[in-house]
Amino acid sequence: MCSLPVPREPLRRVAVTGGTHGNEMCGIYLVRHWLKAPGELQRPSFSAMPVLANPAATAACRRYIDCDLNRTFTLTFLKSTATPDDPYEGTRARELNELLGLKGTDQAFDFILDLHNTTANMGVCLISEASHSYHSGFNVHLCHYLQQQNPGLPCRLLQWESPEKETYSVDSVSKNGICLEIGPQPQGVLRADLFSRMRTLVASILDFIELFNQGAAFPAFEMDIYRILGAVDFPRTADGDLAGTVHPQLQDHDFEPLRPGEPIFKLFSGEDVLYEGNSIVYPVFVNEAAYYEKHVAFLKSERIQVSVPALPGLTSSSTLAP
Amino acid sequence: MCSLPVPREPLRRVAVTGGTHGNEMCGIYLVRHWLKAPGELQRPSFSAMPVLANPAATAACRRYIDCDLNRTFTLTFLKSTATPDDPYEGTRARELNELLGLKGTDQAFDFILDLHNTTANMGVCLISEASHSYHSGFNVHLCHYLQQQNPGLPCRLLQWESPEKETYSVDSVSKNGICLEIGPQPQGVLRADLFSRMRTLVASILDFIELFNQGAAFPAFEMDIYRILGAVDFPRTADGDLAGTVHPQLQDHDFEPLRPGEPIFKLFSGEDVLYEGNSIVYPVFVNEAAYYEKHVAFLKSERIQVSVPALPGLTSSSTLAP
Known part of the structure; x- marks a missing residue:
C-alpha cells in the first residue's frame, strides 16, 4: 500500500475484482453476476465497480496465461514502456492501472477488494500487503468488523510483508485495498457454500466502508494477526x-x-x-x-x-x- | 473392453498408468516413484510396468495439452494414418498403443490399471468401460476383493456404458483393464492420505491378479454396482x-x-x-x-x-x- 494506513476521506471510488487468477471460481462468478446485476454493490455513499481482472485466463480456466497477474503491479513495470513482447498479464496490468490507478497517484481508486480462492484449508482470510503501521490501520478494523458481523466464522488477517520489494498485487494499485481469500476450494470448481460465504463477506466489507464514509468511529480493541x-x-x-x-x-x-x-x-x-x-x-x-x-x-x-x-x-x- | 469378461490365461503383461490426466497427482507421483523403485510392482508371476501416460500434460500440470487422452483410444483413430496435424494426445495415444497394444489384437497387454483423481467426493471407485456381461466378469471379483481387503473403505464399481460408441479409454487398449478413481483431491495437489490409499489399493489389485494367476478360484457373491x-x-x-x-x-x-x-x-x-x-x-x-x-x-x-x-x-x- 502506498497510502497512509488510515484514510482521511470517504472511500468513494471502490472496485471489487475477481478472476485475478483465472481458476479461482468464487470471485469470477460473483463479478460476472454483478456485471449483470450491480445492485448488491451499491451503498448510499458509493457504488463499487465489479471488474473481471484476467479475462483470458478466466476463459482458459487457468491461473494465468503468461505470468501471475497478482505479481505484476510494480511501479517499475507500470512505468516502463509497453512493448509487443509484454506478457499478456503485463498488458492487462497496464490496462487495469489505467482503469483503477494510476498506482501511487491521487487519481487512483480509493479501495480495491480483490477476491481469491485457495485449495488450502484457510477458511476466511484477509491478506494485506506490507505496511509498517498495519496494527493501527483501516484493514485491521475491517477484519475486526467482519469477525463481529460473522460470529463463528474465523476471519484472520494475514500480513504479507515484502520489506525490500515493491508492492505488486492488484489491490496495491488503489490507495487502500485488501485481498479476500477463501478456501478450501479446488481450482476450477465453484462450491455453493463458499460462493455464498464470499458474497456475504463482500457485503459486510462494503457495509464497513459505508459506515466509515458516514463518519462512524470504531473503538480500540486487541486481536491476533x-x-x-x-x-x-x-x-x-x-x-x-x-x-x-x-x-x-x-x-x-x-x-x-x-x-x-x-x-x-x-x-x-x-x-x-x-x-x-x-x-x-x-x-x-x-x-x-x-x-x-x-x-x-x-x-x-x-x-x-x-x-x-x-x-x-x-x-x-x-x-x-x- | 474387447475381451471376454473372464480371462482364460494368467495375466502376465500388466501395466500401471498414471498421469493420463496431467493434473491428477496421485498416479503421477506413484508412477514416478515406481519408475525409480519398481519393486512394489513385482509379484511372483508378473512385474507390472509403470507408465507415465501423458508426459507433456504432466509437465504443464494440465489435464491435457490438445485433447483428452482418455477419450482418444478408439480403433478408428488408432488405425488411421498419423499426420503432422494430429493433436499431441493423438500422437501419444499411438505411442501407447504401440507400447501396450495393439488394441484388439493378441499381442495387447493383458491388463492396464489406469490411475485417476477427481475433485468430487467419490471415495474409492473402480470404473469399468462397457461390457454387456459385466456382472460375471473379472473386474467385479476384483472390486469385491478390494472391499474384503479394505474393510471400512467404500470401494464401488461404476460401469461406464457407451453401447453405441467405440471404447476410448487408456485401459481399453489391453485385453482386460480398469480405472482406479480416488477423490476428493484438487487438481495439482498431492495429498499424502490419498497417495497412500491409492498405493495400498494398487498393491491389493496386483495381489488379486497374482492369486488369479496362481489358479485361485473365487466364490459367487452378491453386490451393488x-x-x-x-x-x-x-x-x-x-x-x-x-x-x-x-x-x-x-x-x-x-x-x-x-x-x-x-x-x-x-x-x-x-x-x-x-x-x-x-x-x-x-x-x-x-x-x-x-x-x-x-x-x-x-x-x-x-x-x-x-x-x-x-x-x-x-x-x-x-x-x-x-
Whole structure:
C-alpha cells in the first residue's frame, strides 16, 4: 500500500475484482453476476465497480496465461514502456492501472477488494500487503468488523510483508485495498457454500466502508494477526522432483500451531520429515496447488497480538454526500 | 473392453498408468516413484510396468495439452494414418498403443490399471468401460476383493456404458483393464492420505491378479454396482454462462440417493433447482472440475444389485510359471 494506513476521506471510488487468477471460481462468478446485476454493490455513499481482472485466463480456466497477474503491479513495470513482447498479464496490468490507478497517484481508486480462492484449508482470510503501521490501520478494523458481523466464522488477517520489494498485487494499485481469500476450494470448481460465504463477506466489507464514509468511529480493541515469515519447499530428489508431500498431520491445519519436532512431510519412502525450527509457527497456504511451481509447500507465519487504536470518525465536512 | 469378461490365461503383461490426466497427482507421483523403485510392482508371476501416460500434460500440470487422452483410444483413430496435424494426445495415444497394444489384437497387454483423481467426493471407485456381461466378469471379483481387503473403505464399481460408441479409454487398449478413481483431491495437489490409499489399493489389485494367476478360484457373491445413465449440465443463462452451481445438499454426496423433488442446483439469484426425474438416481462426479468444459455438473447412475457367479480357477497347465 502506498497510502497512509488510515484514510482521511470517504472511500468513494471502490472496485471489487475477481478472476485475478483465472481458476479461482468464487470471485469470477460473483463479478460476472454483478456485471449483470450491480445492485448488491451499491451503498448510499458509493457504488463499487465489479471488474473481471484476467479475462483470458478466466476463459482458459487457468491461473494465468503468461505470468501471475497478482505479481505484476510494480511501479517499475507500470512505468516502463509497453512493448509487443509484454506478457499478456503485463498488458492487462497496464490496462487495469489505467482503469483503477494510476498506482501511487491521487487519481487512483480509493479501495480495491480483490477476491481469491485457495485449495488450502484457510477458511476466511484477509491478506494485506506490507505496511509498517498495519496494527493501527483501516484493514485491521475491517477484519475486526467482519469477525463481529460473522460470529463463528474465523476471519484472520494475514500480513504479507515484502520489506525490500515493491508492492505488486492488484489491490496495491488503489490507495487502500485488501485481498479476500477463501478456501478450501479446488481450482476450477465453484462450491455453493463458499460462493455464498464470499458474497456475504463482500457485503459486510462494503457495509464497513459505508459506515466509515458516514463518519462512524470504531473503538480500540486487541486481536491476533498473522505475519508471513517465509516459505518452506517440498522435500526433493537430487533431480528436483518431489520426494514426498505434506504430512497428514499438517494437511488441512492452516493457522494451527506447528511446534519444533512435529512432522511436516511424508516422504514417498515412508519416512517423516520433522519441523526443525526453534519456535512455534503457524503454517498457511498448506499444499496450495498454485504454489508447487513456486517451490512452496506452505508459508510460515507468526501470530502476533496487537493493540489496535481506535479508528476516529471522519470529520463532518469530508462525509458530506458528493 | 474387447475381451471376454473372464480371462482364460494368467495375466502376465500388466501395466500401471498414471498421469493420463496431467493434473491428477496421485498416479503421477506413484508412477514416478515406481519408475525409480519398481519393486512394489513385482509379484511372483508378473512385474507390472509403470507408465507415465501423458508426459507433456504432466509437465504443464494440465489435464491435457490438445485433447483428452482418455477419450482418444478408439480403433478408428488408432488405425488411421498419423499426420503432422494430429493433436499431441493423438500422437501419444499411438505411442501407447504401440507400447501396450495393439488394441484388439493378441499381442495387447493383458491388463492396464489406469490411475485417476477427481475433485468430487467419490471415495474409492473402480470404473469399468462397457461390457454387456459385466456382472460375471473379472473386474467385479476384483472390486469385491478390494472391499474384503479394505474393510471400512467404500470401494464401488461404476460401469461406464457407451453401447453405441467405440471404447476410448487408456485401459481399453489391453485385453482386460480398469480405472482406479480416488477423490476428493484438487487438481495439482498431492495429498499424502490419498497417495497412500491409492498405493495400498494398487498393491491389493496386483495381489488379486497374482492369486488369479496362481489358479485361485473365487466364490459367487452378491453386490451393488453403479451404472451411468447420463449427464446433467449446470443451469445456464441465455448466453451459456453458469446461472448457478451444485446445491449444498448435493455437493459432496456422490453415490448417495437423489430423490425426485430434492435440490440439485443453487442459482445465483438464490432460488433452488429441484431434481425432476421420476426415480431415485445416484449422482457421481458431482462438481468435478474437469467436467465444466464438458457441460457436466454431475452424472446420474443407477444402483443395481447383481449376483456374480464364481470365478473359476485357471487350469493348472495355464498357471505354470513361464
